[in-house]
Amino acid sequence: MLLHETRKTAWLVVTVMLLSAGMPLAADEFQDAVEQAKAAYDEGRLSEALEYYTAALEIDDSIAELFYNRGNVHYDLGNYRDAVEDYTAALDLDDGIGQAYYNRGNARFMLEEYREAIVDYDEALAREGDDEMTFYNRATGHFRLENYREAIEDYRRVLEINPDHINAHYNLGLAHVRLAEQLENATDD
Secondary structure, three states, X not given: OOOOOOOOOOOOOOOOOOOOOOOHHHHHHHHHHHHHHHHHHHOOOHHHHHHHHHHHHHHOOOOHHHHHHHHHHHHHHOOHHHHHHHHHHHHHHOOOOXXXXXXXXXXXXXXXXXXXXXXXXXXXXXXXXXXXXXXXXXXXXXXXXXXXXXXXXXXXXXXXXXXXXXXXXXXXXXXXXXXXHHHHHXXXX
């Protein structure tokens, strides 16, 4: 069962003027940190990207996209708890970033917090519409929780969107087998 981990990055194009006219140096430092973070991320220098995003957030922590992007860096580094915290901070600032729900769901999935991941996938689907990867990941979360009926429903939704999704076909069959076993065990009790 493969978790689709594709995330979108909301690169912030910053043409920010800080409110205080007496802070052009901070504005320059901020702009430089954001540009350096993007360049480092694009080049796969994740530790550097993390440092630059952190520096930018120390200057201005009111921009949701910076938390979102730093969350992506944390995720790529395997720092799933930190990723959850950054996606949450992004959503606290701007709950309109639907992709942050999906990404936070993926981080929670990696932490084996399947119930919380499913809640995030639900929200991502409500905000972003039907999405093959979100249905697939939610189905896999249901499967891990042994909610086989829900898993079956979501794997079917994946196949409606993409009939060639091999893993969804396989997992759909496996979920049917596990549901039958679950029902058989329930009648044995």
